[in-house]
Amino acid sequence: MSSxxxxxxxxxxxxxxxxxxxxxxxxxxxxxxxxxxxxxxxxFLTLFALISVLxxxxxxxxQNRYGPNRVxxxxxxxxxxxxxxxxxxxxxxxARADKVVHFLAPVILAAIAILxxxxxxxxxxxTPFTINGGILFFFAVGSVTELAVFxxxxxxxxKFSMLGAMRAIAQMFSYxxxxxxxxxxxxxxxGSLVPDRIVAxxxxxxxxxxxxxxxxxxxxxxxFLLFFVSGLVESNRTPFDVPEGESEIVAxxxxxxxxxxxxxxxxxxxxxxxxxSGLAVTMFLGGWRAPLGVLEFVPSYVWFFLKLSALLxxxxxxxxxxxxxxxxxxxxxxxxxxLPMAFTCVIAAAVWHYAGRGLRGWLWxxxxxxxxxxxxxxxxxxxxxxxxxxxxxAE
Amino acid sequence: MTxxxxxxxxxxxxxxxxxxxxxxSRRHAIFILIGIEMMLAAANLNFIAFWHFAxxxxxxxxxxxxxxxxxxxxxxxxxxxxxxxxxxxxxRTTNVDQFNQLKG
Amino acid sequence: xxxxxxxxxxxxxxxxxxxAATLPNLMHAALCLVLALLGLASFFFLLGAEFVGxxxxxxxVGAVAVLIVFTILLTGRDSREHRxxxxxxxxxxxxxxxxxxxxxxxAQSLTxxxxxxxxxxVRQIGQVLMAGYVWPLQCVGVLLTAALIGALxxxxxxKR
Numbered sequence: 001m002s003s004x005x006x007x008x009x010x011x012x013x014x015x016x017x018x019x020x021x022x023x024x025x026x027x028x029x030x031x032x033x034x035x036x037x038x039x040x041x042x043x044f045l046t047l048f049a050l051i052s053v054l055x056x057x058x059x060x061x062x063q064n065r066y067g068p069n070r071v072x073x074x075x076x077x078x079x080x081x082x083x084x085x086x087x088x089x090x091x092x093x094x095a096r097a098d099k100v101v102h103f104l105a106p107v108i109l110a111a112i113a114i115l116x117x118x119x120x121x122x123x124x125x126x127t128p129f130t131i132n133g134g135i136l137f138f139f140a141v142g143s144v145t146e147l148a149v150f151x152x153x154x155x156x157x158x159k160f161s162m163l164g165a166m167r168a169i170a171q172m173f174s175y176x177x178x179x180x181x182x183x184x185x186x187x188x189x190x191g192s193l194v195p196d197r198i199v200a201x202x203x204x205x206x207x208x209x210x211x212x213x214x215x216x217x218x219x220x221x222x223x224f225l226l227f228f229v230s231g232l233v234e235s236n237r238t239p240f241d242v243p244e245g246e247s248e249i250v251a252x253x254x255x256x257x258x259x260x261x262x263x264x265x266x267x268x269x270x271x272x273x274x275x276x277s278g279l280a281v282t283m284f285l286g287g288w289r290a291p292l293g294v295l296e297f298v299p300s301y302v303w304f305f306l307k308l309s310a311l312l313x314x315x316x317x318x319x320x321x322x323x324x325x326x327x328x329x330x331x332x333x334x335x336x337x338x339l340p341m342a343f344t345c346v347i348a349a350a351v352w353h354y355a356g357r358g359l360r361g362w363l364w365x366x367x368x369x370x371x372x373x374x375x376x377x378x379x380x381x382x383x384x385x386x387x388x389x390x391x392x393x394a395e
Numbered sequence: 396m397t398x399x400x401x402x403x404x405x406x407x408x409x410x411x412x413x414x415x416x417x418x419x420s421r422r423h424a425i426f427i428l429i430g431i432e433m434m435l436a437a438a439n440l441n442f443i444a445f446w447h448f449a450x451x452x453x454x455x456x457x458x459x460x461x462x463x464x465x466x467x468x469x470x471x472x473x474x475x476x477x478x479x480x481x482x483x484x485x486x487r488t489t490n491v492d493q494f495n496q497l498k499g
Numbered sequence: 500x501x502x503x504x505x506x507x508x509x510x511x512x513x514x515x516x517x518x519a520a521t522l523p524n525l526m527h528a529a530l531c532l533v534l535a536l537l538g539l540a541s542f543f544f545l546l547g548a549e550f551v552g553x554x555x556x557x558x559x560v561g562a563v564a565v566l567i568v569f570t571i572l573l574t575g576r577d578s579r580e581h582r583x584x585x586x587x588x589x590x591x592x593x594x595x596x597x598x599x600x601x602x603x604x605x606a607q608s609l610t611x612x613x614x615x616x617x618x619x620x621v622r623q624i625g626q627v628l629m630a631g632y633v634w635p636l637q638c639v640g641v642l643l644t645a646a647l648i649g650a651l652x653x654x655x656x657x658k659r
Binding site: 398401402403404405406408409410411412413414415416417418419420421422423425426428429430432433436439440443444446447455458459461462463465466467468469470471472473474476477478479480481483489 | 502512517520543548555573585599624639642645649651
Binding site: 162176 | 549562
């Protein structure tokens with residue numbers, strides 16, 4: 001019974017494909033891909049609508065107010081109202097803008113976010129697209145984001161847009177390194193770039209209680225934190241929303257966008273956030289695996305989306321809690337602290353592997369990380385004094 | 396019908412020639428770099444095509460050389476663009492015809 | 500691997516490359532270069548070298564293209580000043596293309612039927628890279644470090 005519930009969507013797809021069983025194989029392949037695409041789009045666009053209203057409600061609760069509660073029960077139909085509002089707004093394109101690039105930028109951003117969602121395993125046998133090197137695909141496609149943001153900033157022909165795009169690229173470039181290097185230890189330990197294998201490697205329980213997720217090893221916990229913070233930066237969320245800090249540069253690269261194009265940017269940002277969180281769940285939090293042996297009767301996709309929601313809640317929580325960082329502080333953090341720590345994770349994972357992956361390896365890995373962390377804290381300690389800001393202008 | 400090795404080589408030759416065109420006929424330094432990148436990419440396509448059509452023992456040399464050449468072209472692009480910026484600071488232009496002195 | 504996909508990708512790649520080489524606006528040219536490289540990456544996918552295709556997208560589109568675009572901005576918008584186009588370059592490029600095509604079409608050994616594709620997995624690439632190609636790998640590492648430092652030194656503000 002539980003396995004039937006677990007595989008219900010897989011069976012549903014198999015049944016749909018059975019309807020066209022007589023068709024040539026290429027048609028079946030195309031239909032199969034289309035079903036996957038429709039499923040991913042349906043699930044994540046619904047989640048986007050839900051999160052956009054939940055975020056406002058949670059933020060409101062944390063700030064002692066109600067938040068949207070007029071449209072529908074508990075204000076849950078708010079996204080529909082927002083969507084209609086965005087659709088009927090005038091679409092303004094600046095006269096001196098580069099029309100084609102200006103139009104393409106939000107489209108490319110949204111397309112990238114959807115593509116990256118395609119390689120994440122959402123449940124047992126529920127990976128939309130399995131390719132040999134899924135993690136690399138994620139990052140290769142994700143790296144196009146910078147170009148799309150740049151296109152938006154440049155094509156708008158606006159100072160604020162340009163400044164926002166420059167800031168966005170600077171921070172995305174800096175944080176892409178820790179993001180990718182934090183993934184390396186997992187890839188090393190599993191020996192595969194396929195997300196399904198990574199989830200499979202995290203099965204089982206130590207002593208029958210603690211699941212073998214990578215986040216429960218010292219290197220995994222460190223890498224997870226690094227990955228999470230870098231993911232915050234990559235999706236331009238507070239406290240790292242420097243590129244679109246509305247008190248400094250209007251809305252950054254989105255300044256000259258209105259109506260549905262602006263909504264597309266908004267959607268791409270949220271989808272990107274889902275993708276990064278989904279990858280974090282896959283890499284460090286055991287993907288769709290249950291946290292306890294007795295809870296394995298709950299379908300796998302439920303666990304995946306529970307973990308995803310927990311991470312998304314932390315995103316919203318951080319937004320309600322932390323103020324925006326300064327650009328130079330962010331860069332210092334990335335290059336002086338996060339990058340060395342990410343490399344330390346790689347070394348600690350190797351130590352953990354060669355010390356036998358048991359308690360001994362656990363302690364040795366912890367030692368490596370603590371030593372490097374202490375050394376970095378001593379080296380980077382400014383004793384409460386901050387150096388003068390030095391401006392170096394690009395000419 | 397599947398494309399033969401010849402087809403891939405002709406596409407690669409076309410890409411190379413277009414890169415050559417960009418490198419030879421444009422005055423802007425960045426265009427020249429774009430042209431060089433295109434020529435290197437065409438060479439990569441050749442490596443991969445020859446690897447794919449190699450006879451049975453199927454050595455992975457082509458793939459390896461392509462990977463190394465991608466890494467090297469990344470280094471080349473970084474240094475080349477840094478040079479463009481450095482030269483721009485001196486001459487206030489990126490037109491290669493005006494870079495006609497060795498003295499700064 | 501079928502020829503329909505081949506023809507589509509070939510036309511796409513060559514058109515984007517031609518646009519990158521001839522468009523007057525530098526930024527458009529850089530974006531067309533990205534399109535051409537994406538076409539090239541899909542060629543790699545077609546040929547069964549997924550890993551190299553992904554690396555190509557990752558490095559060229561993610562890093563080199565952004566670098567080019569950044570440089571275009573840092574060097575100001577003076578792409579309009581010199582529209583000069585050297586027509587002898589066209590002649591030379593056409594001549595090179597003609598020679599290459601003639602040579603390729605003449606060579607009899609190139610009309611090979613594609614052998615059975617044995618996909619090269621990432622694991623195999625890693626093993627080969629760590630076994631037979633360790634020294635080239637180290638050299639590339641040194642080269643990249645040197646290039647990084649060299650680029651930094653070049654663009655750092657000069658002492659006046």
